[in-house]
Amino acid sequence: MLIGFSVSNFKSFKETQNISFVASKIVRHKEHIVSQGNRKLLKSGLIFGANAGGKSNLIEAVNFSRQIIINGLEKVNLDKKYFRINKEYYFQPGVFEYRILAQEKEFSYGIVISYDKKEIIAEWLTRIDEDGTETDIFNREVNEEGVSSVSSEMLYDTEEENNRMKIYLEDFGENISETFRKKTILEDIALRINDKQNIFVEITSVYEWFKNMIVIFPNSKYRGLNEAAADDDMRLFYSKVRAFFDTGIETVESQKQEMDFDKVLQDIPPEEAHRIKIDISNQVSEHPVMFKMNQQIYILRKDKTGNIIYNKMLLNHGNQNDLFEYSDESDGTKRLFDLIPIFYKGRKNNVILVDEIDRSLHTNLTKKFLQMFYELMEDEKCQLIATTHDSNLLDLDLLRQDEIWFVERQENHSSKVYSLNKFKARFDKKIDKEYLLGRYGAIPIFEEEELNQEIGYEE
Secondary structure, eight states: EEEEEEEESTTTTTTTOOOOOOOOOOOOGGGGGGEEEEEEEEEEEEEEETTSSHHHHHHHHHHHHHHHHHOOOSSSTTTTTTTSSSSGGGSSSEEEEEEEEEEEEEEEEEEETTTTTTEEEEEEEEEEOOOOOOEEEEEEOTTTTTTTEEEEEOOOOSHHHHHHHHHHHHHTTTTHHHHHHHHOOOHHHHHHHHOOOOOHHHHHHHHHHHHOOOOOOOTTTTOBOOGGGGGGHHHHHHHHHHHHHSSSOOOHHHHHSSSSSHHHHSSHHHHHHHHHHHHHHOOOOSSEEEEEETTTEEEEEOOSSSOEEEEEEEEEETTSSSSEEEEGGGHHHHHHHHHHHHHHHHHHTOEEEESSSTTTTTTHHHHHHHHHHHTTTTSSOOOEEOOOEGGGGOTTTTGGGEEEEEEEEEETTTEEEEGGGGGOOOSSSOOHHHHHTTOOOOOOOHHHHHHHHHTTTTH
């Protein structure tokens, strides 16, 4: 589970901004809390704010740093990711720090990147015991002369184990190569070792925590969530949830396609098409996957010879002889196809982030979606973190005060993150109205008088 996240010098985040999922002493909605040792953590967080306020940048900061953590700097685009309002920030570090629970243990993990040198200049993984004792599993940094050093406070049971850790960390020491300057220690050790049970178990558990995180953006082309048809349990689960939301869809069917799969990818750049084919080939092994392209959804499988075959997904609205294509569905129904797998994935204790969870959805449907999440995930250690424009979700019958966060653009065009909790709002307050009146900030400000003067309009 995610305890907290902080970021500085990324897009609209200039100074360090923090978001926390540690539950306060609020007594309402106890089903929204998971107890982990001496921690009480929130199962959700909703982030509100005006357009261009920076709330989507918070999700992007998590996704950007996650990609660096599990794939290295070479797999991300560093261009224009720093706080561009001040050009000097190109030469300032970007800092991303997580406080997490992985395999029942608490860790602090962070990376610091250099935008101008395009390298990782600091990385640390610290275990935090229940009594507050902190132990650096590794701590890596690059000094002003560009010299890299790495250390560890871990003492293992045998000298052989201590030497194994020392050998792995040496790659990131004084003689570090250019390749390793762009990699994280977390990724390198987690992917290189075969023994995941002894001294490296904590490192691999943290790496897997990041790898299992799910991030959904409004316009993601390919999400790679396993298709329900591959798993009887998931298919049944998926059908029940979909019916609950009254989409009019009775069954999900498929139609065999005869044309070459290359034709599906013909409208995208060749390099991107090649990458997608490799990704799909790697995923389509024992189970089919769902692939979205050109407003259609295809179900891909491998035949006995290893060739990829695919069916177009069709939807039965009550007439078996006239099935609907995915492209025929409303934007709201399409959005539900993106979101419904959350309920299934949540049972695997993932951290799930959704940018614009309310996009194309009626307010009542979004509320019902959140209510269902709390009900279905009551006994699960998963979290849903989402941005939204919908002020109707500011309802203390739906959310706790400490689950509500705001992101507001400041005069210097940077973004500030803060919790509703700081306003000490009572549980019986109509906070949606208070929000629209501007009490909590993070709303659009319209300079009507100035505009009227500019265009020569007078009342």
